Amino acid sequence: MDLKKLALFGTLLLLTACNRQPWVPYVEPAPGTDTAKLRVITNGEVRGGSYVGCVGNEQGLAKAGRFSSDGEPAINYPQSPQVPRQISMPARTMPTLPQYLGVISMAEGAYTEIVAEYPVPAGTPFLLVSEEMTIGIDGRRYFKCPAVSQVYTFEKGKSYEAYTGMLYRTAEDGSVQRRCPFLVYELHASGHSIPIPLASTQPSSQPCPSR
Numbered sequence: 001m002d003l004k005k006l007a008l009f010g011t012l013l014l015l016t017a018c019n020r021q022p023w024v025p026y027v028e029p030a031p032g033t034d035t036a037k038l039r040v041i042t043n044g045e046v047r048g049g050s051y052v053g054c055v056g057n058e059q060g061l062a063k064a065g066r067f068s069s070d071g072e073p074a075i076n077y078p079q080s081p082q083v084p085r086q087i088s089m090p091a092r093t094m095p096t097l098p099q100y101l102g103v104i105s106m107a108e109g110a111y112t113e114i115v116a117e118y119p120v121p122a123g124t125p126f127l128l129v130s131e132e133m134t135i136g137i138d139g140r141r142y143f144k145c146p147a148v149s150q151v152y153t154f155e156k157g158k159s160y161e162a163y164t165g166m167l168y169r170t171a172e173d174g175s176v177q178r179r180c181p182f183l184v185y186e187l188h189a190s191g192h193s194i195p196i197p198l199a200s201t202q203p204s205s206q207p208c209p210s211r
Contacts, residue, residue: 023080026059028119035119036154037089039187043097043113043165044133044145051125051151054208058129062116064165066102066109074108084116090187093195094163100135103142111135113165122156127203130164130182143168145180150200152184159187160198 026048029035040046040062047058065079073079092115099110120126133145145166154160161184168178185195 021056021058023060023063025081026061026118029121034122034156036122036156037087037117037159038120038154039089039092039115039117039159039161041092041094041097041113041115041161041163041165042130043100043111045131046162046164047129047131048120049127050121051127051203052208053204054206055127055129055149055203056208058127061118061128062114064111064114067099067112068109072109076105077102077108077111079112079114081116084114085118086115087117087119089117089159090189092161093185093187094161094183097163097165098168100166100168103134103136106136120154122154122158125151125153125201127151128162128184133166133180135166135168143176143178145178148180148182149203150182150184151203152198152200161185161187161195163195 038048040048042062043064045063046061048061049058060080062084063080066074066077068074097113099112101110102108127149128151129149130145130147132147135143143166148164152160163184164182166178166180168176170176183195184198184200186198
């Protein structure tokens with residue numbers, strides 16, 4: 001990628017970032033609300049919230065941050081939440097998502113998987129959104145995962161896992177294979193069952209009124 005194309009690419013990324021809604025931390029359901037448990041595993045950004053027929057008011061569940069090879073967090077690219085909440089849940093069933101370089105400021109470290117757990121409303125529609133991701137492979141190649149939004153209804157007292165982000169592998173010939181998983185499934189106490197995707201529906205494209 002030549003310098004002109006790289007500059008244009010960086011400008012487009014900045015414009016995309018400016019168009020994203022602000023990162024507002026997730027607010028747990030009020031006491032007395034029927035709840036399920038949700039573990040969010042991502043090396044990207046995931047938002048969520050009660051779905052009332054419109055989009056745009058989702059709150060931040062988990063955002064991967066950058067870390068150095070020594071495990072030190074990057075000040076300019078912190079994960080959120082900085083100390084992910086952990087509650088009593090069955091063991092995770094899916095493998096670790098890989099680290100990857102961003103397309104700008106590569107020296108500030110690699111984006112690293114974050115795992116956060118929350119109580120979420122049960123018995124009512126809940127919208128999960130995985131934001132678009134762009135990763136740098138080697139300074140010349142860039143891959144994207146598109147944004148995905150789905151609406152789920154969790155059952156009271158059950159535990160679920162959301163696994164989303166980018167998986168990639170570099171072959172011996174230098175080619176890169178990638179996948180963009182967006183999986184939500186029920187967890188079982190045994191921890192050995194094969195994850196079965198939870199039924200979901202597409203949300204409306206109607207934006208929520210400004211608050």
